[in-house]
Amino acid sequence: MKELTTLLDRIGQRANINLRDLDFDVPSYTLNLVPLDQMVKFYAFYGITPHHPLDFHFRHSSLAGSYFLGKCRAVNSILYKSDIRGDELKQKGDVFRHKDFEIPILVDEGIEIEDSFLIKTLVHNFSHDPKTLERFFIKDTVSAHYANIHGSPCDGCFLGPLATVDLTTMHDSVIGAFSYVQTGEIAHLNVGPGTVWIRSPGEFNFLYRHPLHKLDDYVSFSAGRTPQGFIVDFVEDRKESFQKVFDVVNIEPSVPVPRNASLDRYAVIKPKTQIGENVLVAQRAYLQNASLGKGSNAQENCYIVNSRLSGNNVTAHGAKIIESDLEPNVFVGFNSFLRGRPDCRLTIGRDSIVLPHTIIDIRKPLAVPSEHFVWGLINNQHDLKSNSMAFNDFSKIDSELVQGNLIFEGQGASFVSAFRERIHHILEANGAFFDGTANKGHAQRNQRISFNTIQPYPDGDLEGLYPTIIIKP
Amino acid sequence: MSAVNEKSIGAIYITHEIKRQLNESTDSNSLHGFFRDDRRFAVAQFRVKDLMVPLEEYATVPAGSTLMDAMMALEKAQEEFIHNKHRHRGIVITDTEKGVIGKLGQMDVLRALEPKENDDDEIGNLGQFGFSAAFIRNRLKQKRLAATPLKDLCRTVAKLKVEDFMQTLSEGEIIDEEASLETAIQQMVVGNHLLSLLVTREQKIVGVLRMTDVFAALFHAAKECELTPA
Numbered sequence: 257m258k259e260l261t262t263l264l265d266r267i268g269q270r271a272n273i274n275l276r277d278l279d280f281d282v283p284s285y286t287l288n289l290v291p292l293d294q295m296v297k298f299y300a301f302y303g304i305t306p307h308h309p310l311d312f313h314f315r316h317s318s319l320a321g322s323y324f325l326g327k328c329r330a331v332n333s334i335l336y337k338s339d340i341r342g343d344e345l346k347q348k349g350d351v352f353r354h355k356d357f358e359i360p361i362l363v364d365e366g367i368e369i370e371d372s373f374l375i376k377t378l379v380h381n382f383s384h385d386p387k388t389l390e391r392f393f394i395k396d397t398v399s400a401h402y403a404n405i406h407g408s409p410c411d412g413c414f415l416g417p418l419a420t421v422d423l424t425t426m427h428d429s430v431i432g433a434f435s436y437v438q439t440g441e442i443a444h445l446n447v448g449p450g451t452v453w454i455r456s457p458g459e460f461n462f463l464y465r466h467p468l469h470k471l472d473d474y475v476s477f478s479a480g481r482t483p484q485g486f487i488v489d490f491v492e493d494r495k496e497s498f499q500k501v502f503d504v505v506n507i508e509p510s511v512p513v514p515r516n517a518s519l520d521r522y523a524v525i526k527p528k529t530q531i532g533e534n535v536l537v538a539q540r541a542y543l544q545n546a547s548l549g550k551g552s553n554a555q556e557n558c559y560i561v562n563s564r565l566s567g568n569n570v571t572a573h574g575a576k577i578i579e580s581d582l583e584p585n586v587f588v589g590f591n592s593f594l595r596g597r598p599d600c601r602l603t604i605g606r607d608s609i610v611l612p613h614t615i616i617d618i619r620k621p622l623a624v625p626s627e628h629f630v631w632g633l634i635n636n637q638h639d640l641k642s643n644s645m646a647f648n649d650f651s652k653i654d655s656e657l658v659q660g661n662l663i664f665e666g667q668g669a670s671f672v673s674a675f676r677e678r679i680h681h682i683l684e685a686n687g688a689f690f691d692g693t694a695n696k697g698h699a700q701r702n703q704r705i706s707f708n709t710i711q712p713y714p715d716g717d718l719e720g721l722y723p724t725i726i727i728k729p
Numbered sequence: 730m731s732a733v734n735e736k737s738i739g740a741i742y743i744t745h746e747i748k749r750q751l752n753e754s755t756d757s758n759s760l761h762g763f764f765r766d767d768r769r770f771a772v773a774q775f776r777v778k779d780l781m782v783p784l785e786e787y788a789t790v791p792a793g794s795t796l797m798d799a800m801m802a803l804e805k806a807q808e809e810f811i812h813n814k815h816r817h818r819g820i821v822i823t824d825t826e827k828g829v830i831g832k833l834g835q836m837d838v839l840r841a842l843e844p845k846e847n848d849d850d851e852i853g854n855l856g857q858f859g860f861s862a863a864f865i866r867n868r869l870k871q872k873r874l875a876a877t878p879l880k881d882l883c884r885t886v887a888k889l890k891v892e893d894f895m896q897t898l899s900e901g902e903i904i905d906e907e908a909s910l911e912t913a914i915q916q917m918v919v920g921n922h923l924l925s926l927l928v929t930r931e932q933k934i935v936g937v938l939r940m941t942d943v944f945a946a947l948f949h950a951a952k953e954c955e956l957t958p959a
Binding site (some may be wrong): 439445453455457461463656658663665 | 855857858859860861864867868
């Protein structure tokens with residue numbers, strides 16, 4: 257294991273060099289975050305489909321429990337139980353549109369991970385940076401548990417647990433625990449925990465900061481400690497179920513799955529779950545007594561428990577929905593945590609949008625009206641009033657809004673249309689609108705997928721590291 | 730030195746003892762550039778201890794006191810002004826073990842009643858999140874208008890602790906009682922300690938050298954100079 261230890265030190269040092277301006281010490285946070293002996297316990301696996309390029313390159317890396325799909329490269333890196341999902345990468349011949357530019361893609365885009373340490377992290381989507389269209393790079397970067405790197409090239413960054421960086425190129429920056437950043441580009445910035453920041457320069461700027469004294473109950477992270485809080489406990493309490501799924505080689509779906517839907521074999525399905533047409537259930541999703549209506553989806557690290565999704569409901573990466581009823585077209589953003597109770601359920605009205613990293617945790621029944629934005633931390637009706645707004649009202653904002661912990665500058669109408677368009681695109685990409693012949697998406701393309709497993713050195717100096725592996729068609 | 734009489738010149742108070750020394754002086758090192766070249770004044774012979782206010786005559790409160798306690802102590806010191814001849818504008822904060830640990834001026838009290846600087850910092854930091862300068866200016870303005878600190882004055886002054894707003898001591902504001910007036914002036918100007926220096930005797934703080942007293946001494950000397958033909 258000597259080489260693995262050296263590799264971990266090297267990654268921490270490289271990240272520290274990049275973050276020296278922020279005076280952020282990466283190794284003090286990663287120390288003991290994952291015991292290195294775990295690295296030999298889990299196999300890595302990759303998917304083979306006729307719809308995605310088969311192009312893997314692994315060198316001098318540890319890949320324990322990680323999953324790869326599409327064109328991926330990992331060099332001098334440690335990937336622990338991470339999902340490197342390259343099913344939305346650009347392909348040769350595509351045209352990328354950015355403002356007035358139409359840029360042809362000359363080679364298949366690849367996810368390139370170098371000198372990085374990703375823990376239970378999801379990497380998905382494609383690079384939105386017009387400067388690096390064919391390279392979705394993650395370099396000198398460390399991410400903690402359940403972070404999401406979504407369409408966001410990163411160089412010299414640290415992401416805390418349950419942090420998300422979405423459609424944003426990042427350089428030398430720190431994203432605190434449970435923070436969400438979607439701003440296009442950031443550099444040399446330390447974004448504090450619990451920050452939700454969505455910006456489109458010239459159009460709108462949305463900034464919400466969770467009250468830290470409350471957020472700490474749900475997720476907290478400090479140097480030398482593993483992530484803490486209700487959300488972390490909720491996930492950890494269910495990891496045994498995943499272990500069983502990963503231990504079995506061949507597994508049959510325990511519930512009926514329509515022909516136009518996709519249920520990943522690495523998802524956990526508990527009793528009383530129903531899968532509708534055009535539904536997509538990704539690996540590491542957890543469904544228990546969950547009803548997913550037509551066109552709904554559950555992405556990686558989603559938990560849907562004792563809940564009903566009426567149809568065309570997007571449950572973005574890492575979202576948890578418990579004891580809740582969602583009317584059609586409700587969107588639940590990244591890592592949101594929605595918890596009703598058996599005797600006081602949460603209801604979310606048609607077309608409403610739960611913004612990323614929202615926490616709704618109630619002790620009395622609560623109903624979010626239709627066509628509303630919801631954000632922040634909500635424990636009751638009073639919180640809902642200050643942390644929600646009807647689309648119509650939001651569209652009327654023409655300069656600024658300060659409401660509770662939310663600060664907004666710009667055009668509300670642009671914000672509303674940007675979200676609506678993106679949600680429509682997500683449903684389309686997931687195959688929610690498949691009509692039997694047209695509009696195929698992940699739900700249809702990911703049905704037939706084979707998985708191969710690869711293993712590390714079991715002992716010696718290279719224990720935990722994988723040999724150099726190049727996989728081509 | 731404890732003065733026995735005093736004369737007011739606007740905001741400047743001159744003790745008779747200073748005047749006596751100034752008048753009797755026949756030789757001294759001049760404060761170069763301040764007085765006429767051909768005049769020499771006794772003012773340069775003054776030591777810090779000649780001009781300082783002894784600590785026992787100064788308004789003091791122990792650590793842990795509230796802003797109200799401090800203001801009461803100041804009022805009490807002002808009431809005794811007639812007797813001890815020192816108009817007080819500041820309060821010294823003491824600790825039973827460490828002695829003097831800080832001082833609180835009128836500006837510090839006003840600052841304590843203002844909206845917290847942290848709030849300003851938080852709004853100011855919006856710049857790094859891409860908010861426009863006009864937006865940030867507007868937020869700061871609204872924050873200040875909404876703060877209305879004087880509305881709850883009674884509750885506020887009874888709640889705030891002096892340690893949270895006092896100026897802690899720094900090396901540059903301590904001066905030995907035997908130091909010359911020139912040294913004291915230099916220390917005040919160079920160190921930007923505009924209002925006062927704390928005076929030590931054998932490393933124990935025994936008094937406060939106030940700018941107002943230093944200035945009064947210089948003013949009087951300069952005035953004598955003007956009145957005396959060259």
